[in-house]
Amino acid sequence: MDENEILVESKQYIVVKLDAEQYGIDISYIDNIVRMERITRVPKAQSFFPGVINLRGEIIPVMSLRNRFGLADKETTNATRMIILKPENGAKIGILVDEVREVVTLDESNIEKTSSRDEQGFNLLGVGKYKDTLISLLNIQEIINELDNA
């Protein structure tokens, strides 16, 4: 099926895992994916910000996606990754995920739009169907805008 795919309105997503749930992040936001590094705690920051890291001379705040979604902390493993996002016209920010799985290409027909928000009040871009799994597509822009306005 992949070979015959029509390129209209199809986007690539990076699939990450938090516990058992799969989330998709639009690849155009992604600057870099790095292994877990030492995070420096920043006192009195928001609870879902474990701290900052040094990425090649640049200091980047790192947000825990688990904490942001109200999940409990989980020990870092060999699979834990930091995804460095670079939004258009914005500064870089790192997000901490349990695991990075793969890159998938989804076109419109594979995405089911959802207008409902999940229990944390997050608006998903939609739910993507890939093979026999479901991927919740994160609205990165909204997550970042929310931080901007805070």
Place this chain on the structure above:
Amino acid sequence: MDLSQYLEMFIDETKEHLQNLNDQVLVLEAEPDNIDTINEIFRAAHSLKGMAGTMGFKRMQRLTHDMENVFSEIRNGKMGVTPDLVDVVFKCLDAIEEYLDCIINTSDEGENDNEEIIKTLNACLEGGSAAAPIETVSAEEATPAEVAAPAETAPADDDKRKFLHIDIADFEKNAISEAKAKNLNVYGVTVYIDENCILKAARAFLVFKGVEAVGEIIKSVPGVQDIEDEHFDFDFSMLIISEKNIDEIKKIIADVSEIKEVIIENYEIPADVEVVSSVQEKKEKKKDKDDGKKKSTPAKTNAKPVANRSVRVDIEKLDVLMNLVSELIIAKNGLVSASSSTLDENKASMQSFNEQIEYLERVTTNLHESVMKVRMVPIESVVSRFPRMIRDLSKKLGKEMELIMTGEETELDRTVIDEIGDPLMHMLRNSADHGLESTIDRLKLGKPQCGTIQLNAYQDGNNVTIEVIDDGAGIDVEKVKRSAIEKGHITEEQAEQLSEKEAIDLLFRPAFSTAEKISDVSGRGVGLDVVKNKIEGLGGDVEVSTKLGEGTKFTVRLPLTLAIIQALMVEVRDEKYAIPLNSIVTIEDIPVSDIKYVQQKEVINLRGTVIPIVRLDEVLDSEPREEEPENLVVVIVKKGDKQTGLVIDNLLGQQEIVIKPLGKYINIHKIISGATILGDGGVALIIDSNSLI
């Protein structure tokens, strides 16, 4: 034409010219006969006019044009400089500045025609030149016709044929004879341009272009270069060779707009007579020419004004350079930490390794210094507008005062310079309005009639100190206290306990003013608190010292730069933090038993001074310590003359650190002023000790 790309340049240059004009007019006020100054003003006004015209700012152009006219009259000795005139000119400069502000904000000059000022200017012009012996050259004259013909107008027609006076060299003679041999026409032409013409160089250029299309120009007076540079009055002459007849050529030239008169005749080489009288004539001509030159190009003869010998560099490019240096420093720090971890390697290689580090250290230090210097701007760029301000204040307040400035060449980081202007202005206004007594009071007190305000700047280690000193009444501490009680800032009991210093600090509270009457100079209650906030925001501090009846001194201390600092690295639990070295007084080892309590707050008594202490681990939400050690390491930091002790776990040593921002997403408490990257690649947060005092 899209001029937006030039807008920035226009704004910068207009600013420079305005500043220059302000300075020069101030000089002129003091020495009304200084011809150099008048020339300089004329030249600057002229450039302003030209620039405004090119950018299409008609109102600004008109105003500067009229101003230029006035100075043109003064320069020609037809008018004198009067105090009234200086006032008008200053008003004029303010109006231009208004236009400029408008342009900066909206790219448009706005709607204000400033008719009033233009009228006054023209009134000056008429008043001045009516008294003068020679006819007016006013731009506003309805019929610019004959009046403005060059001053030496004697037997009109003859003298108008200025081309007759053109010196011709041998080769030019040959060219003319050759042309005649080929039956071509040789004409002498003198073109008069309308005096109201603003772009006379452009008009002249069009004339040249038109003529070149039908013939050849053998010679022009003044030369082409001078004409292009507008170094001529309102006429120029040339010799041309053409096939066309005289009327055709005349028409071509007269078709160019704003040409007042064209005189064209067949040209004959002045015969032998010329050879005989040439010496004398040449002399005359030379004189003529010199006169002309002196008139039209004062800048050339009177030593070019010392231009800002600077290159405008995009601040972003500097930032890149700065970042590179930062990385170099980080790399060096990495080497240092690598060397200490490989101690057990063999000794010889260790030594060369160390030498390399020292070398690298030397390079980075030099590089750092030179990059810093690139970012440094003399404080002059900020303070140069103050003399003018004080002059205006002096008139407005009816007090005699003078401003003495020293150390204008002291340099500060660009980022600091940009911010320091307003606070300094506030302080000067404050001194002028509140500080100095009225002239009558001064005389009663037996002080010199003219009040003095000093603005001194000098470098002091890693800081720059700026002092604003007045020899006025000083601050009446009792009055400040009373005022504070009335306004409900403090109670009477508190007031009694206040030291003089603390009372003066009340002045820096928001919405505090002791001025009994509110003037529009100062005294609206906004001021000193804003000054203080701004300066502290820049990492500096303000101090006041005063002596009743003798004067007040404000001392502002500012850091030289904000990007790279010396810091003390400390450890709290297993986290590393940096404390800027310039705020540290001492480091003390204090037994826990020495801690006393005052109002439930922990304090220590350090050699007679009671200093409150702050436990950094609590402030920073660190994990609690299992057991309290017997001795505490306390870093004593200061802000102004207040001190606080910060309790830490461990000292790591002094290091040069590069300040980096933490990014905008994460909420940062005010105790953290930034972060830095350590030699091992880790991140340490920088503690803003000021916020803890």
